[in-house]
Amino acid sequence: MTPKVHTLGNGVRVVCDPLPGWQTVALSVVAGRGARFEDAGRSGWSHLLEHMVFKGAGGRSARDIVEAIEAEGGHINAATGYERTSFQVRALRGGLDLGSAVIADLVQRPTMDAADLAREKQVVGQEIAEAADTPDDLVFELAQAAAFDGQPLGRPILGTTKSIKGATPETLGAWRAALYAPGSLIVSAAGAVDEDELLKLAERDFGGAGAPGVGDPEPAAFVGGTRTVAKRLEQANVVLLLPAVGVMDPDYFALRLLAEILGGGMASRLFQEAREKRGLAYAIDAYSETYADAGALGVFAGCDAKDAAELAQVTVDEIRGLTEPVGAAELARAKAQLKGAMFMGRESALARAEQAAGQVLLFGRTLDPVAVAEEVDAVTAEQLAALTAKILAPKKAAVAILGPKPALAAADVFHEALTA
Structure with missing residues (x-):
């Protein structure tokens, strides 16, 4: 069966793909926004933000977030790309409720502590340095920069140490509200999931009003x-x-x-x-x-x-x-x-x-x-x-x-x- 798409009142879309007999469930909350939507001054902010929300959200500390998921046999992860940012939980049957609540906190209620941000900039700085020291990472960045010179697609998803340095808890919080706005969010679950349950959880956790989102990027041009x-x-x-x-x-x-x-x-x-x-x-x-x-x-x-x-x-x-x-x-x-x-x-x-x-x-x-x-x-x-x-x-x-x-x-x- 092709899964149906439901739309909540605030624009969040929900997709359910039940798989009979499965004992696990996967939940992916995807924002259709990423590094391509950044200007040069905010290069790397989407990736930095993805790191920061795991430092604390919804009253849970960084350790509480992972322990809550792992205590139920689950795993949590996230990824930032040029055109999307994804938060993922894999869990045993029955783990959807907790997974949805935790991701909702990450996306909507991160703590954004200044001391955490300073430390995470150092961490991301090391990630940038690691990519520069890894030939088969760096060569792809160089090719991307040549292909789309002067455009967001030509900049590295990680940004630069200079561009991420300018982020503050306040400016990164404003970027979060725009990047993860309801109109660009998809709540998608597959495996041991019931459609009615998923819709109720999505309404509970993602159905609130949200800020206007980031506009569409300029068309890309391959310059070479x-x-x-x-x-x-x-x-x-x-x-x-x-x-x-x-x-x-x-x-x-x-x-x-x-x-x-x-x-x-x-x-x-x-x-x-x-x-x-x-x-x-x-x-x-x-x-x-x-x-x-x-x-x-x-x-x-x-x-x-x-x-x-x-x-x-x-x-x-x-x-x-x-x-x-x-x-x-x-x-x-x-x-x-x-x-x-x-x-x-x-x-x-x-x-x-x-x-x-x-x-x-x-x-x-x-x-x-x-x-x-x-x-x-x-x-x-x-x-x-x-x-x-x-x-x-x-x-x-x-x-x-x-x-x-x-x-x-x-x-x-x-x-x-x-x-x-």
């Missing part, structure tokens, strides 16, 4: 460019991005299939050509990164510095090769892999709750997984070829390389091969 950092490492970390379509575009599933064929698995073109045939890289993957109105086709590889230029050329060649229709067997394999990942992902109650919340945020409804699989099956080889040509047409790319200096020249090779 190069970010290279010379560093003494054992291998070069390379990310190559091309402009693609957003999650709401009719070609969304074609993009997913394109990434699968290009570098989604061991049978993919890049894995076979770059690793198996040429031995250029141990790890090489292609992926799609999609937002509401924009997206990118990406390739990540770790390689010897001396092989980076050849790897860049091979990547362009393999992408260009997809302007010709792929064979029936190759397309069928990609479809099977994509559908397999989709259906296997639904075997987790939390994944189902999160997926439903994301669909409601984007489309205002949940999607029938069988109908989605049919959309995947409907993609043609000609559609993939046309999408590849569309991606290549602007001759724009974002290239990030982190590693030994000889590898950095691969950025120019990729750009030149792309525009040739």
